[in-house]
Amino acid sequence: MKLALKLLALLLVSVVMMSCRGQKTDKPPIRHHFNMNFQERFNAQQENPFFEDGMAMRMPVEGTVARGNLRHDTVLFEGVDDTGNYVDEIPFDLTRDFLYRGKERYDIYCQMCHGGTGDGQGVIMTGGYGYVPAPTFHSESSRNMPEGEIYSAIANGIRNMPAYASQIKVEDRWAIVAYVRALQASQNVREIEMDRYDVDLAELRDIYEAEQARLEALAATRAAGASEEVSVERGEQQFVRNACQACHSVDGRDGVGPTLAGLYGSERNFTDGTSAIADEDYLIESILYPSAKVVEGYEDAMQPYDYLSESEIQSLVEFIRSLSDE
Numbered sequence: 001m002k003l004a005l006k007l008l009a010l011l012l013v014s015v016v017m018m019s020c021r022g023q024k025t026d027k028p029p030i031r032h033h034f035n036m037n038f039q040e041r042f043n044a045q046q047e048n049p050f051f052e053d054g055m056a057m058r059m060p061v062e063g064t065v066a067r068g069n070l071r072h073d074t075v076l077f078e079g080v081d082d083t084g085n086y087v088d089e090i091p092f093d094l095t096r097d098f099l100y101r102g103k104e105r106y107d108i109y110c111q112m113c114h115g116g117t118g119d120g121q122g123v124i125m126t127g128g129y130g131y132v133p134a135p136t137f138h139s140e141s142s143r144n145m146p147e148g149e150i151y152s153a154i155a156n157g158i159r160n161m162p163a164y165a166s167q168i169k170v171e172d173r174w175a176i177v178a179y180v181r182a183l184q185a186s187q188n189v190r191e192i193e194m195d196r197y198d199v200d201l202a203e204l205r206d207i208y209e210a211e212q213a214r215l216e217a218l219a220a221t222r223a224a225g226a227s228e229e230v231s232v233e234r235g236e237q238q239f240v241r242n243a244c245q246a247c248h249s250v251d252g253r254d255g256v257g258p259t260l261a262g263l264y265g266s267e268r269n270f271t272d273g274t275s276a277i278a279d280e281d282y283l284i285e286s287i288l289y290p291s292a293k294v295v296e297g298y299e300d301a302m303q304p305y306d307y308l309s310e311s312e313i314q315s316l317v318e319f320i321r322s323l324s325d326e
């Protein structure tokens with residue numbers, strides 16, 4: 001009997017507790033610590049009549065630097081020397097730990113675009129999502145890039161690549177630079193130097209050939225899946241899918257690259273002093289080998305789009321041509 005009563009009481013309590021949940025009320029919520037939910041404070045950019053200038057956000061006192069913010073070492077913080085040139089050095093001891101730290105950070109922040117080996121074939125790039133292609137680090141120009149410039153690419157971003165300063169600390173940025181250098185060295189060893197290493201060259205060659213075959217198969221599947229239709233509409237699709245608009249406008253505005261409006265049939269001047277009329281062959285060459293002729297006033301910043309199929313390139317040409325028809 002006693003037990004039954006106790007059980008009944010327990011049941012009642014739980015029913016009462018459950019009935020408090022899941023019901024709507026129009027009354028304001030009960031706040032046990034009102035001043036914790038709503039503190040007196042100023043939001044960013046708000047006015048504050050307390051100060052003469054009326055701003056809640058205060059400027060640093062003139063002539064002072066907050067503790068830890070004195071960034072007088074331009075080599076360390078900006079990758080440049082006193083004259084503003086990129087430095088050819090990494091201002092840290094190149095220990096094994098430092099390099100592994102760089103590898104870890106690289107794999108977190110860079111690998112998805114620039115690829116695990118630095119070949120620019122990260123998962124985001126090979127998935128056909130329409131990102132601006134990330135360059136390989138194994139080109140002559142990347143190998144010749146001073147350390148300071150790679151550091152600056154991380155700290156400040158470079159052209160279409162955003163800055164990673166808010167996510168990667170100064171020391172880690174340099175660790176990544178060191179690791180990029182290690183990746184470059186790993187992919188650029190002359191065969192006679194390989195004797196120094198305890199590796200099986202034949203096995204490496206097999207791995208390399210298997211990888212090439214995999215990439216070719218991938219390209220073939222992509223080509224087979226693509227329709228062979230050539231049209232302005234398809235060209236416009238390709239223009240968007242390959243993120244050409246990141247650098248080229250179609251309405252006359254200037255960008256990282258020249259506008260494509262009115263390009264077809266116009267005369268182009270190149271940095272080497274030569275010139276040409278922008279006909280079909282020129283457009284195809286510009287897409288496949290952008291470095292062959294660099295338009296005056298622009299950087300050689302475009303990556304080759306040599307993975308596009310013939311009909312995709314023809315469609316792009318048709319699309320660009322359509323931007324010149326009145």
Ligand code: HEC
Nearest residue numbers: 109110113132133134135142150153154159160161164301
């Ligand atoms: C979201 C993709 C993405 C990520 C992540 C990314 N990059 Fe890039 N990176 C790019 C693209 C795209 C470019 C080319 C930008 C352009 O030319 O407009 C580029 C260019 C560069 C360049 C210039 C190379 C050259 O030859 O001009 C360097 C150096 C570089 N990235 C380093 C890094 C490092 C180091 C990291 C990691 C901290 C990183 N990137 C992360 C997409 C990315």
Ligand code: HEC
Nearest residue numbers: 242244247256257258268286290293294295298299301302
């Ligand atoms: C990272 C920026 C960037 C991206 C993305 C890019 N381009 Fe370019 N492109 C440039 C720059 C810079 C130039 C001028 C320098 C040169 O001639 O290489 C250029 C030049 C060209 C030219 C010659 C323009 C002229 O005025 O003579 C054509 C055509 C062109 N791009 C087409 C394309 C197409 C199509 C795509 C997409 C599949 C594309 N570009 C993606 C940067 C880019």
